[in-house]
Amino acid sequence: MGGSPVGEYLRARRALVSPADAGIVDHRVRRVAGLRREEVAELAGISPEYYLRLEQGRDKRPSEQVLDALARALRLDAVARLYLRRLAQNRRRGHAEAAAPVDELGGLLELWPHTPAFVVDSNLDVVVANSLADAVGGGTLSAGANLVTGLFEPGSREGLPGWEERAQELVGALRMSGDPDDPRFQQVVGELAIASADFRRLWARQDVHLFVDGDCYLPIEPFGVTRFRWRNFAVEGRRDLRLTVLFAPAGSDAAGALAYASARRGPGGGPADPRAAQPRELSTTTVRS
Numbered sequence: 001m002g003g004s005p006v007g008e009y010l011r012a013r014r015a016l017v018s019p020a021d022a023g024i025v026d027h028r029v030r031r032v033a034g035l036r037r038e039e040v041a042e043l044a045g046i047s048p049e050y051y052l053r054l055e056q057g058r059d060k061r062p063s064e065q066v067l068d069a070l071a072r073a074l075r076l077d078a079v080a081r082l083y084l085r086r087l088a089q090n091r092r093r094g095h096a097e098a099a100a101p102v103d104e105l106g107g108l109l110e111l112w113p114h115t116p117a118f119v120v121d122s123n124l125d126v127v128v129a130n131s132l133a134d135a136v137g138g139g140t141l142s143a144g145a146n147l148v149t150g151l152f153e154p155g156s157r158e159g160l161p162g163w164e165e166r167a168q169e170l171v172g173a174l175r176m177s178g179d180p181d182d183p184r185f186q187q188v189v190g191e192l193a194i195a196s197a198d199f200r201r202l203w204a205r206q207d208v209h210l211f212v213d214g215d216c217y218l219p220i221e222p223f224g225v226t227r228f229r230w231r232n233f234a235v236e237g238r239r240d241l242r243l244t245v246l247f248a249p250a251g252s253d254a255a256g257a258l259a260y261a262s263a264r265r266g267p268g269g270g271p272a273d274p275r276a277a278q279p280r281e282l283s284t285t286t287v288r289s
Contacts, residue, residue: 005180006084006087007056007057009087010055010074011055013076013080014034014074015032015033015034017034018035019039022073035074037055038051040074044073054066054070060088060090068081079209079210080208102128103128105119105127105235109129109133110131114132114262115132115245116246117133117245117246118133118137118243118244119241119242121241123146123174123184124148124170124173125147126147132261135262135264136218136220136228138218146188147170148171148188148199152195160217160225161217167198167199169209172209174188174189175203211232211242213232214229215227216246220257220261227254229248229249230244230245231244231247
């Protein structure tokens with residue numbers, strides 16, 4: 001089978017589009033998942049021969065018009081279209097610039113004693129985190145951790161609502177932000193592919209995802225699995241970094257968990273009087289919004 005990033009992506013994505021979703025009525029027995037090559041070509045308005053060249057990597061620079069047509073045929077969303085264009089134009093994510101040193105970011109985050117905050121790079125490695133992120137994350141949000149690796153560790157999905165959706169998003173975010181030429185990116189993907197069948201399954205889909213905001217679930221004793229809100233922010237001067245801040249609506253279970261964790265850390269990050277913030281009794285189920 002031919003080799004090019006565009007070709008691999010097209011093969012993976014057409015396997016995920018059903019004929020019914022594409023408006024194709026076919027009562028014959030189908031030996032392939034998703035759409036056939038000739039069906040994608042017809043939907044995109046290009047010749048089957050040209051589409052075959054694209055999948056085989058013999059035409060690596062399709063025009064913008066062809067890319068748009070393929071995106072429509074494969075029902076790609078805006079993020080997936082952006083990724084397809086990036087593959088076709090062979091654009092790589094820029095590596096770290098000299099500005100905005102990471103140690104200065106660490107000092108800034110420690111000024112937020114009641115807000116868990118951490119910074120990740122393009123490989124979703126946590127490069128710096130404040131003390132409260134260390135506390136509520138149980139090590140998964142600490143400097144040196146990798147967000148994707150943590151999600152695929154044995155037992156990580158037990159009791160975690162929406163694990164499959166979260167895993168699919170994180171794998172897609174890694175593909176979208178990472179640079180395939182970066183040795184660290186190759187290490188993360190390679191180690192996960194060896195260790196986890198779930199990761200291999202999700203990586204083969206070639207999904208892409210842009211993280212902006214959403215929900216996350218963290219096990220916090222004695223609260224149990226608790227839902228937080230989070231939002232990402234760009235770090236000026238460092239295109240490879242993103243700042244993530246966790247927060248919770250007033251009066252929510254997560255707000256109580258944050259107050260409790262913050263109080264236990266004390267003024268200097270150490271233990272405090274546990275009566276300062278006691279957990280409320282929680283329900284046994286958490287519903288994802």
